[in-house]
Amino acid sequence: MTLVAAALGLWRPAIYDGIVSEELIPGAFSQDLLSVAAALGLLYLAVTAHGNRVKRQIIALGLLGYLFYAYGIYVIERAYNGLYLVYMAVFTLAFWALVCAGAHIRRDLPQPALPKTVRLLSASGAILQPLIFYPLWIGMLLPLMRTGEQIDSLYSIFILDLCFIMPTFLILSVLAYRSHGTGLLLLPAIYVLGFTLIFSLAVGELVKPLFNATLNPGEFWPALGLSMLFLVLGILHLNKLRIDEAGMTAANGDNGAYKAERPA
Known part of the structure; x- marks a missing residue:
């Protein structure tokens, strides 16, 4: 559904006329570009899935998180075109896929391992995001709260x-600081989400000339820099993450015996 909806948006950007502000059309175009890439990535991961390829599952969760965010924007911003029900379906399915994934994280799996330096670096990069964006977004909301003004677009960003x-970001960073298995496993997924989402903003600046608009370096470079930070931290975390996948297979095949053999 993502592939169809995003490809239609690329093929015919006019579907956003009247429902997306003219200055935001390049952003919708770039978001569709990244959504096509995310959809193809998820299809590849699904087709090639076998056994306990945990790192691939982590990447897939990050891409699902991106779809939740990207189509959450369309749903919340009331993008009432012919694809709106598809937007709602992608938003809903991505959300419940993430919920189901979280519900099935097994507490009795082998503890993942990550070198201390990488763990602290990754956790610090994650906690930096709420430290920056909470004050920034709340600072933008307070004047609206004082005046009661209702903005016409991009209010979904505050909500999401x-x-x-x-x-x-905050929860996973704290868990990673504490070497908790859930934080070590899932922190790279939020970096995948962050990279795809922020990189779409950088691409949105690059495609502005296609829509008779001018690239804004003041918006392009910060978006590119932040997306590259997410990419580097995600790759570093995943490359250094060590998971006993053989132990996971044993746990899935004979859970009782595996638990009996685990050290106290």
Whole structure:
């Protein structure tokens, strides 16, 4: 569904006319570009999935998180075109896929391992996001709260960031600092989400000339820099993450015997 909806948006950007502000059309175009890439990535991961390829599952969770955010924008911003029900379906399925994944994280799996330096670096990069964006977004909301003004677009960013994304960064960073298995496993997924999401903003600046607009370096370079930070931290974390996948297979095959053999 993502592949169809995003490809239609690329093929015919006019579907956003009247429902997306003219200055935001390049952003919608770039988001569709990244959504096509995310959809193809998820299809590849699904087709090639076998055994306990945990790192691939982590990447898939990050891409699902991106789809939750990207189509959450369309749903919350009331993008009432012919694809709106598809946007709702992608948003819903991505959300419940993430919920199901979280519910099936096995507490009795072998503890993942990550070198201390990498763990602290990765956790610090994650906690930096709420430290920056909570004050920034709340500072933008306070004047609106004082005046009661209702903005016409991009209010979804406040909802998704303050209610979902920043708490996720905060929780996973604290868990990673404490060497908790859930934090070590899932922190790279939020970096995948962050990279795809912020990189789409940088691409949005690059495609502006296609829509008779001018690239804004003041928005392009920070978006590119932050997306590269997410990419580097995610790759570093995943490359250094050590998971006993053989032990996981044993646990899935004979859970009782595996638990009996685990050291106290």
